């Protein structure tokens with residue numbers, strides 16, 4: 001899996017958030033977008049994931065050197081972010097079943113196994129809307145960690161997590177297979193200090 005970003009720019013109204021962003025992302029690597037609040041980390045991640053349109057430039061998604069079209073690209077990623085909601089009406093087990101219908105979990109990872117790893121066995125029939133913010137965040141991360149997809153994107157991964165679950169995040173994110181591409185947005189070094197490539201999005205803000 002490879003993502004080739006060429007001269008990417010995003011503008012809201014008259015304000016350019018970033019411009020001339022060029023980067024090649026390759027499977028087997030982890031990348032983090034850093035930068036001050038409002039510098040455009042989440043915007044860049046959303047544009048690369050395809051949930052937000054770009055203003056200029058080009059992004060090519062390639063699998064085994066062949067360009068993917070948009071529908072196929074969507075199947076290759078899981079994005080976990082504070083601004084993406086889970087389906088609140090579902091119970092936890094319904095949500096796992098629903099998710100697995102689109103993006104199956106990795107070989108050997110059963111739904112029961114996920115419930116145990118999340119220590120949420122006793123909440124499997126509880127509606128997501130009654131989950132605490134930390135429980136929801138654990139669940140979003142689990143969907144990202146355990147889905148069998150080549151690209152894992154995480155924005156502010158430890159938001160709402162306590163020390164125990166932040167440590168779980170660190171363990172799991174570093175365990176992601178060498179055949180995956182990991183893309184993070186963060187301002188918290190403990191979330192990304194293991195990462196090979198750190199990119200400051202603020203460097204791509206055009207002068208006014």
Ligand SMILES: Nc1ncnc2c1ncn2[C@@H]1O[C@H](COP(=O)(O)OP(=O)(O)OP(=O)(O)O)[C@@H](O)[C@H]1O
Pocket residue numbers: 012013017035036037038039040041042043044187
């Ligand atoms: N839909 C939108 N319409 C207009 N402006 C937006 C929109 N979304 C984001 N912005 C602006 O784009 C800029 C970058 O926001 P973004 O959320 O990407 O920053 P960030 O680096 O992720 O910030 P933080 O560290 O605070 O999470 C901000 O000035 C923000 O107000």
